[in-house]
Amino acid sequence: MTATQEDIHFQADLTRKRLQLRLNEVWLAAGTSEAKQRDFAARLQEHWRPLFALLLRFYGSRYDFFYFAEKVLLAAARAWAERPDDLCELDRHRINQPGWFTSEKVVGGALYVDLFSENLSKLREHVGYFKRLGLTYLHLMPLFAVRPGDNDGGYAISNYRSVDPQLGTIDDLRLLARDLRGSGISLVLDFVFNHTSDDHEWAQRAQAGEREYQEFYYLFSDRTEPDKYEKTLREIFPTVRRGNFTWHDGMHKWVWTTFNSFQWDLNYGNPAVFCAMLEEMFFIANTGMDVLRLDAIAFIWKQMGTSCENLPQAHMLVQAFNHLARIATPGLLFKSEAIVHPDEVVKYIGPDECQISYNPTLMALLWESLATRKTTLLFQALKHRHALPENTAWVNYLRCHDDIGWTFDDQDALAVGIKPFDHRQFLNAFYTGQFPGSFARGVPFQENDATGDMRISGTMASLAGLEQAINENDEEKKDLAIRRMMLLHGVILSIGGIPLLYLGEEWGMLNDYEFVKDPAKAGDTRWIHRPKMKWEFLEELDDHIATGNGSIRSRIFESTKRLISLRQSSPALAGQTMDLFNTDNEHVLGYVRIREGHRLVVLANFSEQLQAVDGNRLRTAGLGRFFRDVISGQPHQTSDPVPLEPYQLLWLNRE
Numbered sequence: 001m002t003a004t005q006e007d008i009h010f011q012a013d014l015t016r017k018r019l020q021l022r023l024n025e026v027w028l029a030a031g032t033s034e035a036k037q038r039d040f041a042a043r044l045q046e047h048w049r050p051l052f053a054l055l056l057r058f059y060g061s062r063y064d065f066f067y068f069a070e071k072v073l074l075a076a077a078r079a080w081a082e083r084p085d086d087l088c089e090l091d092r093h094r095i096n097q098p099g100w101f102t103s104e105k106v107v108g109g110a111l112y113v114d115l116f117s118e119n120l121s122k123l124r125e126h127v128g129y130f131k132r133l134g135l136t137y138l139h140l141m142p143l144f145a146v147r148p149g150d151n152d153g154g155y156a157i158s159n160y161r162s163v164d165p166q167l168g169t170i171d172d173l174r175l176l177a178r179d180l181r182g183s184g185i186s187l188v189l190d191f192v193f194n195h196t197s198d199d200h201e202w203a204q205r206a207q208a209g210e211r212e213y214q215e216f217y218y219l220f221s222d223r224t225e226p227d228k229y230e231k232t233l234r235e236i237f238p239t240v241r242r243g244n245f246t247w248h249d250g251m252h253k254w255v256w257t258t259f260n261s262f263q264w265d266l267n268y269g270n271p272a273v274f275c276a277m278l279e280e281m282f283f284i285a286n287t288g289m290d291v292l293r294l295d296a297i298a299f300i301w302k303q304m305g306t307s308c309e310n311l312p313q314a315h316m317l318v319q320a321f322n323h324l325a326r327i328a329t330p331g332l333l334f335k336s337e338a339i340v341h342p343d344e345v346v347k348y349i350g351p352d353e354c355q356i357s358y359n360p361t362l363m364a365l366l367w368e369s370l371a372t373r374k375t376t377l378l379f380q381a382l383k384h385r386h387a388l389p390e391n392t393a394w395v396n397y398l399r400c401h402d403d404i405g406w407t408f409d410d411q412d413a414l415a416v417g418i419k420p421f422d423h424r425q426f427l428n429a430f431y432t433g434q435f436p437g438s439f440a441r442g443v444p445f446q447e448n449d450a451t452g453d454m455r456i457s458g459t460m461a462s463l464a465g466l467e468q469a470i471n472e473n474d475e476e477k478k479d480l481a482i483r484r485m486m487l488l489h490g491v492i493l494s495i496g497g498i499p500l501l502y503l504g505e506e507w508g509m510l511n512d513y514e515f516v517k518d519p520a521k522a523g524d525t526r527w528i529h530r531p532k533m534k535w536e537f538l539e540e541l542d543d544h545i546a547t548g549n550g551s552i553r554s555r556i557f558e559s560t561k562r563l564i565s566l567r568q569s570s571p572a573l574a575g576q577t578m579d580l581f582n583t584d585n586e587h588v589l590g591y592v593r594i595r596e597g598h599r600l601v602v603l604a605n606f607s608e609q610l611q612a613v614d615g616n617r618l619r620t621a622g623l624g625r626f627f628r629d630v631i632s633g634q635p636h637q638t639s640d641p642v643p644l645e646p647y648q649l650l651w652l653n654r655e
């Protein structure tokens with residue numbers, strides 16, 4: 001151990017001792033039981049030193065560092081003291097089962113409360129629907145109080161402690177969380193900690209000239225600094241405004257606004273911001289959250305001369321928040337939302353940082369394979385990008401509320417003979433339906449004329465060809481579109497990690513072109529893939545079950561539901577470990593999942609042609625001579641080629 005580390009430990013221990021009296025005051029005021037105090041003390045013992053070291057690095061030079069450390073510790077103590085009993089009970093289970101979320105039973109869904117059920121109390125009436133589908137994890141899109149007008153789908157938050165009145169109240173949220181927990185469904189909410197809305201109280205006080213609050217944000221009196229920063233920054237929303245700064249007339253200052261002009265980036269260089277957001281985090285967690293989705297995590301630290309994305313300090317800040325969660329809300333998980341280069345995405349994942357993370361690379365490459373009918377690039381990326389540390393997991397998804405960006409690695413592409421720039425151009429043309437023969441009906445998002453960049457909006461069904469097929473009333477195309485959707489679902493349900501459905505997918509919901517009529521949405525094409533739930537579909541489904549004749553929608557719904565339940569009864573699909581299997585057929589992706597003596601081999605045909613995989617090759621996958629596809633029930637044997645229909649997915653089990 002180096003002298004400095006020893007010194008830090010000494011300081012940490014001393015600080016803790018000096019704060020013991022203040023802790024006792026918290027326990028006394030809240031009437032915290034001795035057992036609960038002991039739990040806290042044990043976790044503090046484990047996490048205080050590393051936490052202290054991190055805080056010291058960021059804020060150690062401040063004259064009031066001791067006062068800051070005290071505030072942080074007391075916030076944690078109060079959060080634990082106020083944590084409801086049922087959550088503390090859950091904490092105990094999860095501490096003993098740190099990989100609980102890697103079970104094959106875990107399947108997620110995401111939705112907007114207003115678009116799905118109007119409000120929180122009505123959402124409680126749909127718990128049965130989630131159970132019917134097999135969901136055990138529910139991500140509600142941001143539901144806190146927001147600025148009027150455009151609020152970036154809830155991501156411009158004006159108060160982290162009150163729910164948007166149109167959706168309900170904090171108590172409604174607590175009740176919903178309790179109901180869901182009772183039904184075995186975990187709840188996920190965003191922690192939008194990179195920025196607040198321009199009408200958050202802090203931003204308002206900054207606008208009123210209060211220096212203390214101006215220091216919560218990045219404000220500049222003239223262009224000198226912004227211009228210097230700008231040299232190395234990307235533009236995230238180039239159609240909103242060029243550059244990353246917005247002029248504020250009232251304050252006469254430039255404000256750092258990475259996203260929309262009304263989303264003001266928070267300055268974590270200021271310890272007051274860390275404390276304030278920590279308290280908001282604990283508040284949200286204690287309403288009954290199992291997971292917090294750390295929104296825009298890549299952007300939370302800025303440094304001149306860098307891209308201001310994925311900086312080491314961003315990781316350290318999240319690690320500090322994570323230690324604090326382990327101390328005060330230990331059952332809580334962090335989910336990383338870093339839609340960046342794959343080498344960077346993975347760095348946020350670890351038991352000490354974010355236990356789970358979106359898997360944007362898999363998402364983009366599944367769509368890539370669908371467009372090219374080849375699994376070469378997907379295979380290349382999966383070879384070295386799927387493995388994760390113990391007790392962490394990918395969140396595998398096909399669509400979410402955001403756009404699709406082609407964030408694959410250029411080197412991965414070059415390694416298989418693909419020119420990255422041209423390929424992205426091709427994918428954009430393909431998914432906007434411009435490429436001859438394309439089945440996709442997406443639209444551009446944030447087209448940047450200066451760089452030629454573009455991302456894609458569109459629902460899963462519209463991108464997979466269902467919209468085109470319905471418009472052309474072509475039965476064969478409809479069939480192919482549905483097969484594509486089931487293929488993609490079958491992969492995310494089996495490849496290792498938490499599968500996450502964006503609700504609406506289970507019905508094959510098409511693009512909603514009506515969003516342009518709402519001025520608060522018209523400028524953002526992502527609204528095209530955020531349609532309103534149509535509950536009449538459910539009645540239609542029940543009618544069809546009664547009469548035995550199914551519509552496209554009920555076929556999609558029933559197939560999705562069935563795949564989910566097959567996953568949940570396949571113990572081989574738990575965990576994250578996946579071994580690629582070389583099918584010797586570029587159209588067919590193959591992988592093996594092995595878990596505690598269970599084994600499942602997956603073959604996925606990404607083309608609309610019949611394909612086959614040599615049965616003998618499958619011997620090396622450990623299937624034995626006779627095996628069966630659990631999806632179709634079809635038996636196979638190694639002595640014959642294994643045929644795959646267009647877009648067919650096989651989950652092969654030893655007989």
Ligand code: GLC
Nearest residue numbers: 152153155259295296401402
């Ligand atoms: C995240 C959200 C996205 C939002 C952005 C700014 O990337 O997923 O919808 O626009 O953050 O909050």
Ligand code: GLC
Nearest residue numbers: 236296337339340402403405
């Ligand atoms: C960028 C950001 C990501 C955000 C997305 C929204 O890709 O990296 O955080 O979700 O833009 O379009």
